[in-house]
Amino acid sequence: MIIRTSFLFIVTLLVFFSCNRAQPTSKNEVDPQGKFVSLKGEILGPVIKTDEEWKKELDELEFHVLRQAGTEQAFTGKLWDNHEQGVYTCRGCDLPLFDAETKFESGTGWPSFWEVYMKGNVAKKSDNTLGMMRTEVFCARCGGHLGHVFPDGPKPTGLRYCINSVSLKFVAEKK
Template sequence: MTERDDSNPENQSPEEPSACGLPSNANIDAPGSVSRSDEEWKQALTPDQYRVLRQQGTEPPFSNSFWNNKSEGVYNCAGCGTPLFSSETKFDSGTGWPSFFDAVDLEHVGTTVDSSHGMSRTEAHCKTCGGHLGHVFPDGPKPTGLRYCINSASLAFTEESPQ
């Protein structure tokens, strides 16, 4: 079976990279309860997790664990296990990164201004361990109008059946 789809309307425009695709250089101030040395983090995390969480890196869109995950459950911090996002607030943003319109608890997800790359973006991080998660943009759906654009590498998913 051959499938032609050269008229695929989902073609991404390479000239318009999503701002999620750029690494961050934010000054994260998260005096949380989990604190480790850089060497300890390197031991505890996979290279991808370390690069995103501790070095504010990013991962490629559409080629990460959770962008298209539709299972019910909770997304915890891959660094410290703190619950950060729920499948109930996950939506398809079309960006290729897992996107949420709200956090489980704003006590768990902190934000700070990231002015790297000549842009002013809102960086998001885990308040417990200071791990970088992604960015927050003001173009999300109702009711919050926010889009948390999060790297899969910073998340650990726990599947839960609906109540």
């Protein structure tokens, strides 16, 4: 009986720690074991920088949104009304996040997508700021805040990734 109880305890601990290690615990923390693939097929590691390093690379609004989980004003971003074919990458680290094929008009004033470019590139966590329960999405490579995902999108997923334009770069499809 003691051996069985000990075995179950050890298995429970292993499951707990392996599940907790797989996801970042805060919006700016990335999994140091993470491997990501660029648009060119290169293997990329995680990006970890100090606020001072980010401030040298990002303008004030980009820093506020990507590093402090802020939000740009609706209908003001450069990409909310973009209709070109290509890929949307992370403004902080160039990781591919969304394909233009999955972009749709949500009427919200922010770029909206019904699917991520590659599973594992966009991470999620619960967000109960502003007195409401939402799901925050962020870049899995650099931890940059992207926006939120909602269950009111179109088929086939029914999801609406509502993303700050300033969190993204657009790489147009080569013709």
